[in-house]
Amino acid sequence: xxxxxxxxxxxxLGAVSALIFAFLILPLVVVFPLSVSSAPYxxxxxxxxxxxxxxxxxxxxxxxxxxxxxxxxxxxAMLLSLLxxxxxxxxxxxxxxxxxxxxxxxxxxxxxVPAIVFSVAVYGLFAKLKLIGAxxxxxxxxxxxxxxxxxxxxGAGLRGFDEALEAAALGLGAxxxxxVRRVTLPQIRPSLVSAAxxxxxxxxxxxxxxxxLAGSEMTLPKKMFDNIRMxxxxxxAAVSVLQIALIVLxxxxxxxxxxGALEVK
Amino acid sequence: MRxxxxxxxxxxxxxxxxxxxxxxxxxxxxxxALLLLALLFAFPVLRLLGLSLxxxxxxxxxxxxxxxxxxxxxxxxxxxAALVTLLALLLGYPLAYFLxxxxxxxxxxxxxxxxxxxxxxxxxxxxxxxxLLGRNGVVNRILLDLGLVREPLPLLYNELGVVIGMVHxxxxxxxxxxxxxxxxxxxxxAQAAEGLGAPASRIFLRxxxxxxxxxxxxxxxxxxxxxxxxxxxxxxxxxxxxxxxAVLIEQQVRETLDWSFAGALSAVLLVxxxxxxxxxxxxxxxxxxxxx
Numbered sequence: 260x261x262x263x264x265x266x267x268x269x270x271x272l273g274a275v276s277a278l279i280f281a282f283l284i285l286p287l288v289v290v291f292p293l294s295v296s297s298a299p300y301x302x303x304x305x306x307x308x309x310x311x312x313x314x315x316x317x318x319x320x321x322x323x324x325x326x327x328x329x330x331x332x333x334x335x336a337m338l339l340s341l342l343x344x345x346x347x348x349x350x351x352x353x354x355x356x357x358x359x360x361x362x363x364x365x366x367x368x369x370x371x372v373p374a375i376v377f378s379v380a381v382y383g384l385f386a387k388l389k390l391i392g393a394x395x396x397x398x399x400x401x402x403x404x405x406x407x408x409x410x411x412x413x414g415a416g417l418r419g420f421d422e423a424l425e426a427a428a429l430g431l432g433a434x435x436x437x438x439v440r441r442v443t444l445p446q447i448r449p450s451l452v453s454a455a456x457x458x459x460x461x462x463x464x465x466x467x468x469x470x471x472l473a474g475s476e477m478t479l480p481k482k483m484f485d486n487i488r489m490x491x492x493x494x495x496a497a498v499s500v501l502q503i504a505l506i507v508l509x510x511x512x513x514x515x516x517x518x519g520a521l522e523v524k
Numbered sequence: 525m526r527x528x529x530x531x532x533x534x535x536x537x538x539x540x541x542x543x544x545x546x547x548x549x550x551x552x553x554x555x556x557a558l559l560l561l562a563l564l565f566a567f568p569v570l571r572l573l574g575l576s577l578x579x580x581x582x583x584x585x586x587x588x589x590x591x592x593x594x595x596x597x598x599x600x601x602x603x604x605a606a607l608v609t610l611l612a613l614l615l616g617y618p619l620a621y622f623l624x625x626x627x628x629x630x631x632x633x634x635x636x637x638x639x640x641x642x643x644x645x646x647x648x649x650x651x652x653x654x655x656l657l658g659r660n661g662v663v664n665r666i667l668l669d670l671g672l673v674r675e676p677l678p679l680l681y682n683e684l685g686v687v688i689g690m691v692h693x694x695x696x697x698x699x700x701x702x703x704x705x706x707x708x709x710x711x712x713x714a715q716a717a718e719g720l721g722a723p724a725s726r727i728f729l730r731x732x733x734x735x736x737x738x739x740x741x742x743x744x745x746x747x748x749x750x751x752x753x754x755x756x757x758x759x760x761x762x763x764x765x766x767x768x769x770a771v772l773i774e775q776q777v778r779e780t781l782d783w784s785f786a787g788a789l790s791a792v793l794l795v796x797x798x799x800x801x802x803x804x805x806x807x808x809x810x811x812x813x814x815x816x
Binding site: 266280284343351354359362365371372373374375379380381383402464 | 547548550551552553554556557558560561564565566567568569571572575615618619621622634637638640641643644645646647648649650651652653654655656662692695724749752753755756760769770773774777783786790793794797798801
């Protein structure tokens with residue numbers, strides 16, 4: 260739109276938007292002062308500053324064990340979903356075989372089926388298989404949940420990739436695997452990085468599946484959920500701040516690697 | 525000429541064979557994922573649905589859809605989902621419009637504000653709402669200090685709290701499709717109307733809104749369907765007093781160990797979800813053809 264005079268409508272729109280942005284960001288901001296408050300219960304504004312809630316978190320073996328378990332599960336789910344999802348993305352983007360559309364739909368289905376339905380279903384199966392409480396059981400279920408994101412993101416990368424480059428490598432004597440590994444995958448590296456990040460976060464933040472499958476082996480979201488339900492104290496605010504920091508860090512790292520890939524020749 | 529076409533003819537079966545080989549290889553690449561999805565997704569979900577038909581009768585569905593107590597849960601779920609969708613639309617449309625029409629700097633900054641909550645754990649956000657909305661929460665304290673209310677308002681552990689928390693989680697899903705619909709809109713249409721003397725309100729109602737309805741529709745369907753299956757927000761912000769379908773299913777499995785009934789409830793939720801998506805896709809087809 261070429262012409263922009265400040266009109267009254269424009270000012271109202273700006274003001275309304277500012278309020279909505281505040282509504283969106285407020286809950287993320289409010290945990291910061293709370294996490295450094297010296298008050299033992301929720302008090303706002305905090306009466307004094309203290310690191311005690313961070314000390315609580317780092318000093319409590321249950322919190323640390325839950326965090327490490329969640330990191331382990333998320334790493335496994337990320338690797339497995341990339342390992343299975345990347346070939347699937349190649350298959351559904353490039354294939355014309357019968358059943359391809361069906362496979363594409365099946366891969367998107369975990370995104371559509373409500374989390375509670377999938378969780379209860381997997382819980383029923385894993386209870387029979389005595390997999391409740393096993394970290395790899397949760398990792399497997401999280402892989403299913405992460406798979407649609409991996410296929411969508413890598414699929415988009417592949418659609419934007421010029422297959423002639425791969426054909427050129429083949430013509431120059433590369434094997435199919437060499438061509439994919441040395442030409443295609445480096446070209447779609449930004450997609451691979453964002454897919455990995457999405458898969459990791461999908462698992463790391465996931466509560467509903469973990470709630471059913473974890474048994475007594477807490478994951479971080481499960482521990483947070485129980486804490487919020489039982490005894491609200493600002494330790495959870497400290498955990499929230501750490502989690503927000505981790506996500507921001509992960510996004511920054513991913514952006515760096517994702518972009519760097521584009522600049523390599 | 526003849527020779528080359530004869531050569532081409534002998535090549536044809538070779539090309540076809542190569543193509544078939546390529547398709548087989550590509551199909552094989554999908555096999556690990558197919559196996560994973562079949563064993564860990566399709567099988568357990570179908571098995572759960574199968575449990576609801578135990579004894580070969582539809583008795584569990586009769587219980588789910590016939591008894592007043594459970595009908596109430598469905599009604600509450602639909603009511604909350606509808607309200608959340610409406611509010612997300614009322615807040616999301618102006619936001620998308622602002623993002624689509626402002627300068628690049630504000631668009632980037634605005635998108636950070638819209639996307640950042642998406643990346644943050646839903647538990648962190650829900651917890652933050654408890655801090656904000658509680659009896660001694662930030663909002664009530666401010667209202668009391670300003671003398672606007674005499675007693676703390678009941679903002680938490682009721683439907684209002686659940687709706688606020690859900691709208692916050694779901695607004696980005698409304699903003700993104702509406703934003704892309706607004707960006708597809710040809711700005712010369714509005715300019716032409718303006719040149720012909722139409723007031724801004726009329727341009728919006730007669731041109732902008734009708735031409736971005738597909739984005740509104742996509743966002744609304746997405747928000748509504750996601751709302752139906754919500755668990756964490758009602759479980760925490762509802763404080764056990766707002767029972768939505770997902771909360772009821774969890775109770776059936778964890779507390780009453782009633783798998784058949786949980787299966788029937790899951791089937792109803794799943795069918796509602798898939799049906800709404802399916803209808804939406806069918807309804808959108810004719811509109812899609814008209815779009816540029």
